[in-house]
Amino acid sequence: MEAVCEQVHEGDGEEHAGEDEAMLWSFQEALERQTLQIGASACGATAVVDVLKALSIDVAPEEADRCVQTRLRRNESPLPDYLLSRSEAGATHAQLIQGAQEASKGKVIGRFFHLHPRRRVQLVPWLARWIRNGAVPVATMNMQQAVPEGEEVPDAWHHQLIFGVAPNAVFMTNPLDVESEGLVHQRLCSESVLLIRRDDVLQRLTADCCLSGLSDIQSDPRWRALDIQGQVKQMSREEEQDQPKLTHIRIPAAYSSGITLFALRESELGQELINAAELALL
Structure with missing residues (x-):
């Protein structure tokens, strides 16, 4: 990961940024500014805290979690109710959008872009264009997809803020990580199970x-x-x-895989986001 980060830093500077490169934060800034998981099943609320931070709006993690209305697993319930709780534990992209709007007192809007079924999009260049314009992306991914051989299948989906992209690299928080474009795209293109x-x-x-x-x-x-x-x-x-x-x-999952882009409502970018077309199906 460090080697990839060094490559990104070498390319810092607007005049050198290619269409496949854009950073909200440097790796060091992300290390210092990222919010670690704030509670059980609260990856969505954690991402919202960092979205608002990236848009220069400070909100307490507890307030973000209240606004997102994180749902918890009902571990002590009988099997049918337990499975229902598992299908909706955490938050959907709609809850993230509503939570960011409420926590920011209406200053922030979000727009979700479905990536399943597969869309006609090159993920990194598409993200880079929005990030360079000031949008803050959050990925909603099925982590049970594209599991490396020999590793245990994860137990849940996951929301992660994307703080930058580079050729074939996507940089995310909670945890601070870099993954290949192809792997991230696989996790972003999943049926809701x-x-x-x-x-x-x-x-x-x-x-x-x-x-x-x-x-x-x-x-x-x-x-x-x-x-x-x-x-x-x-x-x-x-x-x-x-x-x-x-x-x-x-079992069915309440979540949809894709990218939510956030921006300030009263900005030109906010209006562009509202009016942006859906990504075309392949």
């Missing part, structure tokens, strides 16, 4: 657990389409049989 670990399902699968409600949670047809009840029953049968075991079940 969440993998739930086998142990998290089976430890809540008690004798009196009613599975019938899993098909129609909140009347969302996606629960029936994914046959959650069938997946859970298969896991249960596998405990008694000598056969390959499902490592996860798939």
